[in-house]
Amino acid sequence: MTLETPLIGWHRQHGGKLIEFAGWSLPVSYQAGIVAEHLACRKAAALFDTSHMGRFRLAGPGALAFLRRTLSNDAARLGPGRSHYTFLSDPEGRPLDDAYLFRLPEGAYLLVVNAGNRGQDWAWLHGLDPSGAGLEDISAQMAMLALQGPLSSAVLGRVLGAEGLPAARNHCAWLDWAGGRVLVSRTGYTGEPHSYELFVEASQVGRLWTDLLEAGSGLGLMPAGLGARDTLRLEAGLPLYGHELRPDWPILSLPLARHGVALTPERGDFLGRAALERQAAELAGGQVAEVPCLIRGVAAQERGMMREGSPVLVEGRQVGELTSGTTVPAWRFKGGAPGDEHYSRAIGLACLERQVVAGQKVEIVYRGRALPGVVVNRLVKPGGNYLQPLL
Amino acid sequence: MSQYAVPEELKYTEEHEWIKVEGGLAVVGVTDFAQQQMGDVTYVDLPEAGRAVERMAELCVIESVKVAADVFSPLAGVVAEANAALGEHPELINQDCYGAGWLVKLKDYDASGLGELMDADAYAKFIERG
Known part of the structure; x- marks a missing residue:
């Protein structure tokens, strides 16, 4: 049986090409297609149904203590109305999941986990004695949308009013709307400088979705599916669990994971701490033991294709392989803003031996062809309101 | 009215290629059904001119964001x-699969293979059956 979000009817009626993802029936794209939806997000805005993500609420008196001993980042760092990236680490410093932890303005916590790991995460947390933490799964009651892209603030302002929108990344606030309220968070999975995630009662999400689309219809806002969600996160260099993060790989193989791991002395022990400290010490000291590879960006220097599993070669020797890869569209920029023309480029994320660093020329092998490419620290650069493609 | 265009004058394969004989050359492309299934095409790996291909051998690869699709040569011939x-x-390929989105022109093709291809009626029924 596949699971459905409250918006399934809308997706069906509006040309959503439904696929199964992590047990959920969701659109991979709408009629416009992945390319148009990706481009809309980079130039205007895109709206995603992300209600398939798992949402756990923790409002008990023991919530903070529980989160501090079970998550890799330090929940004590979060003031009300703030959020951060974090991991559910196993004792060996390997990821059970990557997640986002929100401290709501009233003080309760909201942990957003991957759809495909929700059941496993729930069981894991229950095995760690959450008594007193008030842990509950509110995925069904509370729906979730993502509104991403340079015009997302303008669209949101038309629906919720411009007053009170969170102004900085990782800030969140409740805004009154339609007799209820919406949790507006300045977060997302596209790398966009302007990006929001919205949490609302499931019974109200249909109206919020259509209000946002209506408000953005003259601005270039498009509904976007899982396909564009994946190409956008890939272009932004963001990990997808099962690809860049794997249950048998050390968490710190992902350089971005540093932002979700707090090894400060004052916080005390937490699950996976000793292993994560070993990983961090190894990376700082230069020896190669538990963390032989790191996730890096790879960009083709010619027209071509690369996909997950493609070997990456340096002078004929394999130094790793792609964990994600495809061709993604990009706007040609004119005077600091996207113009009217677009092109496509092949990009990927790869797990590469640690000595292979940015600037290294490589070949990416796909279907018998060796495509010239280069290792990069990032595939896009922020420029004002826009994310601009590099290469 | 079907949701897929199937022009009357073309011949078709079960792999969703179309063929049109024109001025001594066999023009090959993919059908509307195929391009809709693939989604946005982002790269095409095309063969070199002069390459000889067997019937039903791989002719080129069409890549979309999500999938790679092999295109098989409906006829034996040489890539012109x-x-x-x-x-x-x-x-x-998405915008005009039967026109500007053609893939390859074959010369010196084996015309005896044309008889084994489907006409528009047969192909329309074939895709309806799914």
Whole structure:
């Protein structure tokens, strides 16, 4: 049986090409297609149904203590109305999941986990004695949308009013709307400088979705599916669990994971701490033991294709392989803003031996062809309101 | 009215290629059904002119964001020309699969293979059956 979000009817009626993802029936794209939806997000805005993500609420008196001993980042760092990236680490410093932890303005916590790991995460947390933490799964009651892209603030302002929108990344606030309220968070999975995630009662999400689309219809806002969600996160260099993060790989193989791991002395022990400290010490000291590879960006220097599993070669020797890869569209920029023309480029994320660093020329092998490419620290650069493609 | 265009004058394969004989050359492309299934085409790996291909051998690869699709040669022949415009504009396959989005022209093709291809009626029924 596949699971459905409250918006399934809308997706069906509006040309959503439904696929199964992590047990959920969701659109991979709408009629416009992945390319148009990706481009809309980079130039205007895109709206995603992300209600398939798992949402756990923790409002008990023991919530903070529980989160501090079970998550890799330090929940004590979060003031009300703030959020951060974090991991559910196993004792060996390997990821059970990557997640986002929100401290709501009233003080309760909201942990957003991957759809495909929700059941496993729930069981894991229950095995760690959450008594007193008030842990509950509110995925069904509370729906979730993502509104991403340079015009997302303008669209949101038309629906919720411009007053009170969170102004900085990782800030969140409740805004009154339609007799209820919406949790507006300045977060997302596209790398966009302007990006929001919205949490609302499931019974109200249909109206919020259509209000946002209506408000953005003259601005270039498009509904976007899982396909564009994946190409956008890939272009932004963001990990997808099962690809860049794997249950048998050390968490710190992902350089971005540093932002979700707090090894400060004052916080005390937490699950996976000793292993994560070993990983961090190894990376700082230069020896190669538990963390032989790191996730890096790879960009083709010619027209071509690369996909997950493609070997990456340096002078004929394999130094790793792609964990994600495809061709993604990009706007040609004119005077600091996207113009009217677009092109496509092949990009990927790869797990590469640690000595292979940015600037290294490589070949990416796909279907018998060796495509010239280069290792990069990032595939896009922020420029004002826009994310601009590099290469 | 079907949701897929199937022009009357073309011949078709079960792999969703179309063929049109024109001025001594066999023009090959993919059908509307195929391009809709693939989604946005982002890259086409085209063959070199002069390459000899067997019937039902791989002729080229069409890549979309999510999938790679092999295109098989409906006839044995020699590649006379590949559609160079697809290098810069692979989306032509989505926009005009029976026109500007053609893939390859074959010369010296084995015309006896034409008899084994489907006409438009048969192909329309074939895709309806799914």
